[in-house]
Amino acid sequence: MRNLIKKGIWFVAGIGLCLPHLVWAGGEAATNLVVVADTRRVTGVLKYIADTYNTDPWLFAVWAVVITAAWGGILGFLMDFIMSRSGLDLRSRKIVEH
Numbered sequence: 001m002r003n004l005i006k007k008g009i010w011f012v013a014g015i016g017l018c019l020p021h022l023v024w025a026g027g028e029a030a031t032n033l034v035v036v037a038d039t040r041r042v043t044g045v046l047k048y049i050a051d052t053y054n055t056d057p058w059l060f061a062v063w064a065v066v067i068t069a070a071w072g073g074i075l076g077f078l079m080d081f082i083m084s085r086s087g088l089d090l091r092s093r094k095i096v097e098h
Helices: 002-018 043-053 056-084
Strands: none
Touching: 043 056
């Protein structure tokens, strides 16, 4: 009996998770929705990035990954430099967490 109740609860939960698409507020979902960046007032590098976002999503994704990795490396080296100048040398740290 307990097993049947558990299966019933899982079934009702599964139905509840699969049905929200039936209760759209406006009826049907938007199908021709286009998201673009406004490039009327930007110049320089920001204009290039906004135009790339508008025209080529793959190139924009590649640039996003490259820029994120570059900033991570720059900030990592900068913080390592600042911490070593303040007396916290993390290069000679001995790990004793065994």
